[in-house]
Amino acid sequence: MVFSLQRIFSVLGLLLFATLLCFIPPPCDITHQAWMLFAIFLTTILSILLNILPIITASIIALAISVLAGVMDPVHAYSGFSESFILLIVAAFLVSHAVHKSGLGKRLSLHIIRRFGSSTLGLGYSLVATDMLIAPAFPSNTARSGILYPIAYGLAHDCGSKVADGTRRKAGAYFMITSMAGLTISSGLWLTAMAVNPLGVHIAKTMGIHITFGSWLLASIVPTLAAFIALPYLLYRLFSPELTATPEAPAQAKEALQKMGKVSRNEWITGGVFFSMLLLWSLSGIFPIDKTAVAFGGLGILMVTRVFVVEDFKSQGEALSTLIWFAILFAMSTELARLGFMGALADQASGYLAGMSWMAVYFLLTILYVLIHYFFVSQSAHLIALFGVFLTVGITAGVPGELMAMMLLFASNFNAMITPQGSSANAIFLSSGYITAREIYIYGGAVTVLNLIIFLGLGTPWILLITQ
Secondary structure (H helix, E strand, C coil): CHHHHHHHHHHHHHHHHHHHHHHCCCCCCCCHHHHHHHHHHHHHHHHHHCCCCCHHHHHHHHHHHHHHCCCCCHHHHCHHHHCHHHHHHHHHHHHHHHHHHHCHHHHHHHHHHHHHCCEHHHHHHHHHHHHHHHHHHCCCHHHHHHHHHHHHHHHHHHCCCCCCCCCHHHCHHHHHHHHHHHHHHHHHHCHHHCCCHHHHHHHHHCCCCCCCHHHHHHHHHHHHHHHHHHHHHHHHHHCCCCCCECCCHHHHHHHHHHHHCCCCHHHHHHHHHHHHHHHHHHHCCCCCCCHHHHHHHHHHHHHHCCCCCHHHHHHCHHHHHHHHHHHHHHHHHHHHHHCCHHHHHHHHHHHCCCCCCHHHHHHHHHHHHHHHHHHCCCHHHHHHHHHHHHHHHHHHCCCCHHHHHHHHHHHHHHCCCCCCCCCHHHHHHHCCCCCCHHHHHHHHHHHHHHHHHHHHHHHHHHHHHHHC
């Protein structure tokens, strides 16, 4: 009863907060409609962060209120369900299940344990290193998460960490959140590791700032390697796995591989499909290949060959849940940008920067650019809406153009873990059940702060050194 009353009071308090926020006059040049939508969106985020409502419940309620109150029209409210990258999340999640079910994920994870499995921390580093090595060939962190997820899932199971029996914190939660953290830096290490990176380079070029593949890598490599060293260890200390030392794991993995024997039919099929998907995804930056169609095509082949059967859909309810909440939050975020909410905030902030030194403007713009990602459900939408605005403000204030451009481009990637919906890749790991939305807000926030400190503290002098 105490728990029920506490939940009731929490919900009532949240509703009171939302009501009061709605009656506050909109600041800046924000319209009443945009301010109302912001109130609903912020209340939704707080309900998830404070663990008052599950993310799927909060999202559905927010959608209903937004439409029924006339804050969003149905066309824009439901637009997220037709976004191809959201469908890619679902398809990649289902294919990942097939990788696990076939035994291929287990075999891959055993090979990793055999080489790096003497400690949970070592396995965390191996996951991030794997991501960083394959990143330049995959212009989509969502696609890469579809590769990393079954490996992390297999590692968790082989370490005896499962969601169903309540042992998620033994090792699996650490593997999932570390993989997510790795994506925040691998996407910024290479110009081709994220689809939106070249777009930012193009916008910068229109302002006279020329960034090549080589100059990008040279600017990113020092802060990225520092983050690579720091992130797995930070999470190891803050989000400690219950299982730490596993000196016997490599020998046990070798024995388990011997017991598995030769690669099975289903593993061969899954491996062939998976490799073909990786190849097509890697070529999507060169040829007009739709990544979502590739994922669904791979899933179709797995179904035809009965590696993935219709009954498997019944056990993958998280895929549908992910589709719903991510599509809703994406639509709300996109509508906020369309209504001018983000631009108004940026314009207002730029007015307070007048008279400051260019270094102060540079730091404040970067920090604001990162924090404002709380209201975006897409790194691409964030960059498209604000990158040009922030870059213009910085250059006008005297910030060296290449420094400002590079830091905003890196921030477009390393801020991805600030919320569960901050990147489409996050949704796949969240759907595993090993981590909660609240944990992502807390520990993802810690990852974002560390990234910000490393890139501003170490990346700034490094970029200035190589660009002078």
